[in-house]
Amino acid sequence: MEVVENGGVNLKGLSKEMRHGRTAHNMSSSSLRKKSDLALVSKVRSGPLKNVLLNIQEVILGTKLSILFPAIPLAIVAKCYGFARIACYTGPTVGGLLNATCGNATELIVAIFALSQNNIALVKYSLLGSVISNLLLVLGTSLLCGGLVNLRQEQKYDRRQADMNLLMLFLALLCHLLPMLFHYSGVAEGVTTESSLQFSRAASVVMVIAYVAYLVFQLRTHRQLFEAPDENEEGGNNSEESVIGFWSGCAWLVGMAVSIAVLSEYVVQTIEAASNSWGLSVSFLSVILLPIVGNAAEHAGAIIFAFKNKLDISLGISLGSATQISMFVVPLCAIVAWILGIKMDLNFNLLETVSLALAIIITAFTLQDGTSHYMKGLVLFLCYIVIGACFFVQRTPSSEHNESNVSNMKLQSASGVYIA
């Protein structure tokens, strides 16, 4: 309320306040706030990024009690806050990368917990669902919302960044497709399992190498491909002093990630009980629900940037996250499983692999011309709904699988055409 009052007084200038004869305490506090408001207002004019900061700053200042609120909205706010803080220091590329990394740290932690309990199906499905959700849901809703808000404007982005991400995703698709095809080549089951495992481990090493090279490419040699076009505008904001420092921003991000990790452990332990009581299959929970909740922060960030017609950043968040999970988190889990002696291979079964393939192909086709409108976003979003419906209707067969909890999930189609 004081902010609003001072906001009204602001326009009339300092001298009026002195004439109103406020106490020293009020004056100092009000003048302090007034100065910061002036500064903040001027920042808003110079860069829309600061608009987000202003909103979030007011939210944090006014809601110290929000720590008592559920962890999820706080996590979203803190992540956007932390990301915005760090992005104004390092530029959108590294900021987006850090945002995606912290978001995917959650997935990595869930995956390692699940691996330690030998719940390989959960690992595979949740990571796959995360990739599909980033490609179709996050990207689709960002393009949809951005398109609806900016109906009259032309929305452009640099397609070379999208091309590179999708190329990496195609390599990941190859590594998932080949072990799946092993099982259909008509040889004995034991032999294919062994071959599939060896191949998966080799392919995981290749994927990690590719991802490291991609990081070198993105951050060092071809950095200019990934910078947003209005970099100069962002550069002007760097000279301003942020309210909290760089390391505080990092500390917030790390703290939030740790709390989410603790919560994730509970999720992993209770997912089967939840599936029984809610009547949804574990595969639906892992592929659809878990990633939606897990990616909520990135999702919100991507939509916000799409509203402001900064599609490069939205694409960087969603595609970068998908690339990171498929080319780094998944092979890392396979290698960790190798070390732990658990037989995890890269064979996501037929339905999941084909969904992934179609998602990648459709996204590649959508992003190939460098412009966007709401219809593209709508189609991607509807693709996600269709894939979600597909996993929703597969109730009983998959939950029978998860009770047996085998390493290689055998394919059983829902209509029961499987003949032993």
Next chain:
Amino acid sequence: MFHMFSITVGGLLNATCGNITELVIAIFALSSNKVAVVKYSLLGSILSNLLLVLGTSLLCGGIANLGVEQKYDRRQGDVNSLMLLLGLLCYLLPVLYKYSAASAALTVDPSLHLSRASSIVMLIAYVVYIIFQLWTHRQLFEAEDEDTDENNGSDEQPVIGLWSAIAWLIGMTVFIALLSEYVVDTIEDASDSWGLSVSFLSLILLPIVGNAAEHAGAIIFAFKNKLDISLGVALGSATQIAMFVVPLCVIVAWIMGIKMDLNFNLLETGSVALAVIVTSFTLQDGTSHYMKGLVLLLCYIVIGACFFVQRTPFNQADVTNVMLKPDTNAVFSA
């Protein structure tokens, strides 16, 4: 030879002479009734051209020209990608055909007829493509700095004449053909003694050795930032094998009375499908950098690893028509 004709024709002749080796090996293998070796070596040649040769060229060219923007005319890549997709369709349909019926045995004859018809279609497409490339739309395939090259070329006098060069090419090809006969005869023994499956030898090792000359040429041109020529060599060779050599072998087998169809098994067809899709996607924007080449190369390594780990099974499957045994999880049971 490049000085005599345009760069297009030179690249085409380069690819053709490289692929004559593959054609000669294939015909020898057919005459020994080793249809699996034919299929796998030709498929491996397509994979090696699309992923290995192209990947290493783009990678080396990208690293050598780090500060320079690397461009090429994407229309040439587009036409080649389109031809390869047609070829992919012709290879996919017989594979899927085998899964669509109640028993695999029923599908052998129709699959053979389908393969023979597709081969004729592919040959027609390739002949028209040659007309397109050398006659009506020649300008799509010329390198951009053709003029400067022509000026340099026409001023120099080649050391040996045109007919001497052609005579050398023919002589080398005959020599390689003789050596290829030995390769075909000994491939199974080599597989046993080295502990590698015949499919790995045919798919990976043989094409690497066979394409070595084209490979070196493509990398050299990429170093000089002449990506159009590298693409012409790599993609042109892949298109030639997919759309000319393979259908030609099917028709030659038809004449010889051997039952060769276009059913490369599921795993190989899946690999080629992904290779064609990844390459088409990579080349569609007209620029290049080293990361594109690295990803293509890593795709090739992954496919190589896939066939490396499959040791014993395919040795058992080395029969005339590699019969695909649908897994019990297939929709229709045997």
